[in-house]
Amino acid sequence: MSAVADRAERSRLTLAETIADSRVMAVRQLRKVMRKPVFIVFAFVQPVMFVLLFRYVFGGAINTGGVDYVNFLMPGIIVQTAVFGALMTGIGLSEDLNAGAIDRFRSLPIARSAVLVGRTAADAVMNVLTLGVMLLVGFAVGFRPDEPVWSIALALLLVLGFSYVFSWISAFIGLAVRDPETAQSAGFIWVFPLTFASSAFVPTESMPGVVQAFADVNPVSLAVDAARALTIGYGDALGPALGTLAWLAGLLVVFVPLAVRAFRRA
Amino acid sequence: MTAPAIRAEGVRQTFGDVVALDGLDLEVTQGTVFGLLGPNGAGKTTLVRVLATLLRPTGGRATVLGHDVVAEPLAVRRRIGLAGQFAAVDEELTGRENVEMVGRLYRLSAPEARRRAAEVLERLSLTDASDRRVSTYSGGMRRRLDLGASLVGRPPVILLDEPTTGLDPRTRQELWNTVEELRRDGTTVLLTTQYLEEADRLAQRIAVVDHGRIVAEGTAAELKGAVGTEMLSVRVADTARTAEAAAELASLAAGEEPIADAAAGEVRLAVADSSASAEAVRRLDARGLAIAAVELQQPSLDDVFLTLTGRRAEADEETAAEAADARVGEAA
Numbered sequence: 060m061s062a063v064a065d066r067a068e069r070s071r072l073t074l075a076e077t078i079a080d081s082r083v084m085a086v087r088q089l090r091k092v093m094r095k096p097v098f099i100v101f102a103f104v105q106p107v108m109f110v111l112l113f114r115y116v117f118g119g120a121i122n123t124g125g126v127d128y129v130n131f132l133m134p135g136i137i138v139q140t141a142v143f144g145a146l147m148t149g150i151g152l153s154e155d156l157n158a159g160a161i162d163r164f165r166s167l168p169i170a171r172s173a174v175l176v177g178r179t180a181a182d183a184v185m186n187v188l189t190l191g192v193m194l195l196v197g198f199a200v201g202f203r204p205d206e207p208v209w210s211i212a213l214a215l216l217l218v219l220g221f222s223y224v225f226s227w228i229s230a231f232i233g234l235a236v237r238d239p240e241t242a243q244s245a246g247f248i249w250v251f252p253l254t255f256a257s258s259a260f261v262p263t264e265s266m267p268g269v270v271q272a273f274a275d276v277n278p279v280s281l282a283v284d285a286a287r288a289l290t291i292g293y294g295d296a297l298g299p300a301l302g303t304l305a306w307l308a309g310l311l312v313v314f315v316p317l318a319v320r321a322f323r324r325a
Numbered sequence: 326m327t328a329p330a331i332r333a334e335g336v337r338q339t340f341g342d343v344v345a346l347d348g349l350d351l352e353v354t355q356g357t358v359f360g361l362l363g364p365n366g367a368g369k370t371t372l373v374r375v376l377a378t379l380l381r382p383t384g385g386r387a388t389v390l391g392h393d394v395v396a397e398p399l400a401v402r403r404r405i406g407l408a409g410q411f412a413a414v415d416e417e418l419t420g421r422e423n424v425e426m427v428g429r430l431y432r433l434s435a436p437e438a439r440r441r442a443a444e445v446l447e448r449l450s451l452t453d454a455s456d457r458r459v460s461t462y463s464g465g466m467r468r469r470l471d472l473g474a475s476l477v478g479r480p481p482v483i484l485l486d487e488p489t490t491g492l493d494p495r496t497r498q499e500l501w502n503t504v505e506e507l508r509r510d511g512t513t514v515l516l517t518t519q520y521l522e523e524a525d526r527l528a529q530r531i532a533v534v535d536h537g538r539i540v541a542e543g544t545a546a547e548l549k550g551a552v553g554t555e556m557l558s559v560r561v562a563d564t565a566r567t568a569e570a571a572a573e574l575a576s577l578a579a580g581e582e583p584i585a586d587a588a589a590g591e592v593r594l595a596v597a598d599s600s601a602s603a604e605a606v607r608r609l610d611a612r613g614l615a616i617a618a619v620e621l622q623q624p625s626l627d628d629v630f631l632t633l634t635g636r637r638a639e640a641d642e643e644t645a646a647e648a649a650d651a652r653v654g655e656a657a
């Protein structure tokens with residue numbers, strides 16, 4: 060009798076169950092972060108420092124033509140912050156791996172993707188918060204977006220999407236290297252060139268040929284260009300926005316399966 | 326016919342050149358506690374990871390309540406609870422939140438998860454601490470909480486990987502009581518341990534693992550029959566009379582003949598119980614043999630290994646010392 064019941068047992072989880080599991084995992088992560096207020100404050104210190112450094116130290120020496128440097132800078136630094144924020148996903152997952160939490164989750168009857176979906180979703184929520192802080196800091200130092208609100212909202216959505224996709228890359232790296240410190244250093248290795256060899260802080264025309272060629276196809280540049288166009292009307296929006304979306308779609312297709320595979324083998 | 330709670334058939338697990346499990350066979354009857362005894366690196370944790378569907382075995386087959394760990398991982402996961410060597414609980418969450426979360430992941434409804442979590446916390450004497458953050462918990466409390474999390478879904482099979490390693494004697498005792506309660510409730514428990522005493526106390530059947538294989542299996546009594554319950558060591562003052570002392574004590578030996586070390590004046594033998602030490606003193610006294618020292622030792626994992634495999638276990642000093650501490654603590 061029990062054998063019959065066993066055979067009838069579902070061997071796959073429903074979408075509703077997957078979503079429910081992911082939600083539990085997201086709530087776990089948000090609770091954990093919210094209870095570390097000092098950690099949150101420090102997470103904001105770094106991007107704010109970048110804003111102040113570039114606005115008041117480097118800004119005067121950077122020629123952005125007709126546009127105020129602070130207006131040029133803020134979309135760039137917002138994208139940079141979003142990418143840096145994504146590093147936390149991988150670091151956190153490798154911490155969970157080392158603490159045995161991932162083992163426990165993998166031994167439970169939950170969706171394989173739930174831990175990753177939940178974690179990246181929670182990190183996205185944190186990014187909304189970070190984005191808000193960045194905007195406030197931006198306004199304080201003179202950032203004046205003059206495009207319509209819907210356009211600015213689109214820019215923010217694009218940045219959030221960008222950060223979300225990079226969370227998956229970071230998740231893959233964190234689970235593959237398995238160690239929080241390594242995940243952190245490994246993260247900086249790709250994040251620094253990607254964010255600095257881009258249009259985030261200086262116009263790419265000022266860079267030497269090879270670097271400029273890299274910067275021009277760099278997804279960070281495309282996202283920054285789109286965000287600039289959508290917030291301060293600097294340049295064309297559609298081209299870079301479509302370019303960004305194409306990159307994000309491509310990266311998702313590659314890194315979601317890679318991250319899930321790394322999770323299964325963790 | 327009921328399926329065994331756990332069955333492993335020729336399970337092999339290799340990591341590159343390293344063979345962690347070398348064709349391991351095992352069968353655990355439902356509703357029993359099964360002790361897997363072995364030193365560090367014997368393959369105990371690897372087997373637990375295979376059974377918990379965390380590792381895909383390189384070869385062989387393993388089932389939990391008739392469900393194949395490779396072919397039906399979800400069915401297996403619905404039936405197991407895992408508590409590992411490290412307390413896999415979240416520091417920033419409260420004890421209650423940790424257990425409730427795992428309850429939700431076992432697909433309990435929110436009220437059900439709350440109710441079950443409260444029950445489990447009560448059972449593990451964590452009710453008073455349940456609304457405190459885990460970061461304020463002691464090591465033993467964390468380990469209990471971790472065990473609690475594995476119980477909240479009421480899985481019929483619990484896998485406990487060295488649940489008491491590094492715990493103080495009192496906490497160890499509490500965990501033991503919990504395992505005994507689980508057995509009374511009809512839960513099957515697979516327990517790995519480095520401590521003979523622990524397996525002896527909790528498990529109906531014990532398997533000794535070495536180099537990824539089972540080298541001996543039986544009830545505690547059967548295994549102890551092979552090594553004697555306790556090791557008696559007597560040192561006589563006059564080393565020249567060591568052989569005489571050995572002959573006098575031979576009939577007290579539970580297992581093999583006494584081992585005499587004439588240089589040290591020492592006679593070592595496995596004895597059935599601790600009353601043998603008083604009897605040994607009486608006999609030697611009656612023959613006028615002055616005694617320099619008498620020591621009664623619990624057979625260590627080392628003794629079991631020595632007897633079963635003819636060589637010493639590679640258990641490190643620290644582990645042996647911990648086990649000894651635990652025994653002293655328990656006796657006190």
